[in-house]
Amino acid sequence: MTFSGVIPPLLTARTAEGDIDTDSISRLVEHLISGGVSGIFALGSSSEVPYMTNAERELVLRTCVEAIDGRVPLIIGTNEQTTARVIDEAQRLLAIGGDAIVVTSQYYAIDDLHEEERHFRAIAAAVDVPVFAYDVPVRTKQKLPVGLLAKLAREGVITGVKDSSNDDISFRLLALETADLEDFSLFTGHEVVCDGAMLSGAAGMVPGLGNVDPAGYVRLYEAARAGDWAQAKAEQDRLAQLFTIVNVTTPSVSGGAAGLGAFKTALELMGVISSRRMSTPMESLNDTEAERIRGILGEAGLL
Amino acid sequence: MTFSGVIPPLLTARTAEGDIDTDSISRLVEHLISGGVSGIFALGSSSEVPYMTNAERELVLRTCVEAIDGRVPLIIGTNEQTTARVIDEAQRLLAIGGDAIVVTSQYYAIDDLHEEERHFRAIAAAVDVPVFAYDVPVRTKQKLPVGLLAKLAREGVITGVKDSSNDDISFRLLALETADLEDFSLFTGHEVVCDGAMLSGAAGMVPGLGNVDPAGYVRLYEAARAGDWAQAKAEQDRLAQLFTIVNVTTPSVSGGAAGLGAFKTALELMGVISSRRMSTPMESLNDTEAERIRGILGEAGLL
């Protein structure tokens, strides 16, 4: 199995009371598959997985497996801080479902690259599915270097990288170093530079904003694949404009809550999910902020 | 219940094969209580708690509860990344034992101070024991500001702070702002500045090196309490010399493993625990490094 195309990180809908909203999650899965996505990434950072209890994680994954029903591959995040805990998390979740796992560097731990390398090797040895490395220094506070990722890729320890490092130099160099590896896939996790990432050699993209406009990202991807870069750029510029929904909040909303809160608010306004409610202790967007998002969605033709 | 004095963060012994070594842990507890400590802090960062599975955490805590047998208070770390997960962790662990919990800011999450405040309030509301805030930016990558800690202290949300921020300015200002609060206790988590911390107004100390020489820290504490600062300083200078055991490793050992690995190696050499084995993916110290530590322990009169 190789991976490519648009694989959005599925948001997790909650009810207005704060419980996991399985009906809304199922509708969101339909929205994505109807949009033409190549796969779904569940329990990634965009899903608010850091804020979910283990019971909630299991419920979300079960919901997701049922809703997808084998129509596209399902990649799952195993969001834990160190090697043994990631393995525990992976085994518990893979018993429910999932075709590959996505693993970050250790965090909270004070480690080094030797330990990072052993971390990925131990996890890959412990599971039966492909492992993606997830490079997200804004959260883990350390960048996975090109040299380590290329080495793990070449030896088959990892099957791909989801890059959310906002370091396009490293992205390009990793793409070049792995260009001859047929079974390796490099994905960007950033919403507004997907055309450039494809030009650099990406296999696809994992855009949070892809929950809101999956079809737009699929058009972007298809244009890039066809070498129609002018069209890819035009689509990307349109989506970058849509991305400004993340800027509508007052300063009392954290950076984490502003972005995901905007995506959820958009999906509530579009009727895909029932509530924009965020996980504790994040605040949900207020009505004024929601109205600003409605305006942007309208201009984008998404209402 | 108020907290004061020397409360070491209990190391977690493993067997040479890597399993939790309950016998060694029990011996270490005796070593600490014999040394005169006022309490024990289990499942702190020094315990390698980030690297333990949930089953291991429970086993360590159970061992600890039995070994202490009520002789001194037991404070426990609830090492999880966000509010709901900390509450889950606290409830699961407190069912086994513990007189207070120690809670860090959120990590991996991208949050702000409003969310941090809600985080501590929600956790304090969910448990029946006192809550310590644990300020450890080297791990969480954010400093808990004096203003927030003082506010939570004054309202009784937190009963104390374990400060491992290496920010003695904030430490002093927090001590001043909470000086009138009878039920609030400020602890330093740093090994080599305990005399200064006491001078600043600390209630006590949580030194990792206190696993190796608990009696030394108790003498330091008693001297400071008695106002004999020359004696406190002399004891601190001696312990700072002992602390150089953390510098014996080659660069291939990470900063995290070097410090805790040195403490465990010292305890192995002293016959308190059976093995200096570290948690995966950390490397244990090698024999050359252990010999260097033996030399320093000898000079300190600890062999």
Added chain:
Amino acid sequence: MTFSGVIPPLLTARTAEGDIDTDSISRLVEHLISGGVSGIFALGSSSEVPYMTNAERELVLRTCVEAIDGRVPLIIGTNEQTTARVIDEAQRLLAIGGDAIVVTSQYYAIDDLHEEERHFRAIAAAVDVPVFAYDVPVRTKQKLPVGLLAKLAREGVITGVKDSSNDDISFRLLALETADLEDFSLFTGHEVVCDGAMLSGAAGMVPGLGNVDPAGYVRLYEAARAGDWAQAKAEQDRLAQLFTIVNVTTPSVSGGAAGLGAFKTALELMGVISSRRMSTPMESLNDTEAERIRGILGEAGLL
């Protein structure tokens, strides 16, 4: 005057004894103009300007003015830490020559965005030439935010941005926000993502590696301008391969010295400059490292 195309940051040659080598600098200017560059950026970070005395800066600039002789525009860096000092530096240097200045945020200062805004406004008011903002957080330790840059661009305070922030998200968003400004030019300062930057809307590039292969970057730029993205990408991939000359050093060479040292070594091997000597306290590359670079240059057809 508007700015576009390839504008390399001119390296500063020194003699083997460490003095400014004006003959070599003149030859390098010829090498760049022969390669088809649209302009030259003198006294940028790549010139080792931080390490030059004021007398050396003036000598380099005078050499540069004479060697260019009006054939292409000359942009100059005014590398100082705060507003009044930048103005002094600009006035002293512009008396020698230069068609525009490049200004970073303040550094060493502990400031905020209000002060940054006043900084750029005061400098623009004090000089008669266009001002480029130079966004280089790896040196200044602060990112110039899109909002501030767009505001300064729209009001005509700055005429362009040289972006060395390795933040392609901000780059794209700034390109979108300034797309309607005819007199505003956005440049990337990164060597291996110029095709993506052009796709994002860049007016051009300021690549340090452009000292070594100016003609290659000019071909890249022309292909991108013509919408031939496949050709632009092929040229960029070739140049990214050439860029690996920055990785040949042993760890005892700092990151700063490794990159610029590699460029200077390449130019020495190509016969453009006489010595690869670096400014104090940086070490020059050794012969083993130079041989590795010779190999890469040979593969690239540059010897």
Added chain:
Amino acid sequence: MTFSGVIPPLLTARTAEGDIDTDSISRLVEHLISGGVSGIFALGSSSEVPYMTNAERELVLRTCVEAIDGRVPLIIGTNEQTTARVIDEAQRLLAIGGDAIVVTSQYYAIDDLHEEERHFRAIAAAVDVPVFAYDVPVRTKQKLPVGLLAKLAREGVITGVKDSSNDDISFRLLALETADLEDFSLFTGHEVVCDGAMLSGAAGMVPGLGNVDPAGYVRLYEAARAGDWAQAKAEQDRLAQLFTIVNVTTPSVSGGAAGLGAFKTALELMGVISSRRMSTPMESLNDTEAERIRGILGEAGLL
């Protein structure tokens, strides 16, 4: 010549119009010497030296030399970014006066410890006066490690360290490693932990707040020297309360301007200097903020 005691970093008074106010500077020097200080540190960060042109730096130093008139030692900052530029700065300033220079690590440069070591060695070789290393990572963005400082101290390259790193662990370890060096002096640059610094082995202090209350810091120093730690602590606690004048500003004032602006406002209210005017682009405190400071000064008995 050895250095010890209270050596405040002299603030730079400006007129309401923004020019250097030599009369006020002279009065401030008298205020400090009357307060019993052991020396004066001119052109340190607290002097706003980063914001001064070279002509202003020279004027301030000349004023200072004349006002001190040999009564106490004069230490001067040579605030430049790299080796050759620091040497230039030192030679130009020492021609005016000064008994020692204070040198930071390089900044803006992207360097490593090998280069830092060469940096200090080259500067010490180029001047005829003692060199202090100034460790101020909040500005330079890098910490000078204990090992490097101890090595330079032992070899006589540096005669002392001014520590503004807010890292009391490193401070204590450096004090221990240099305890046997008779000609080496360790100073803290932090206002609220001077008692702890003295307990750790400091030779003295360089407190910005010492401009406002020099006599208070002299009492603190004398009590510590006499081993009367209870008295030292009481004085320190009083001064820490006075230090809250740095917290009166609205968020629109930067961190840099808030602290120095508060000190200058206090001195204006005390009649020592004529204006609280800050250097461009920093804002001066407004009248509301000044009134808050008046209240704190009144409680401290300084009006």
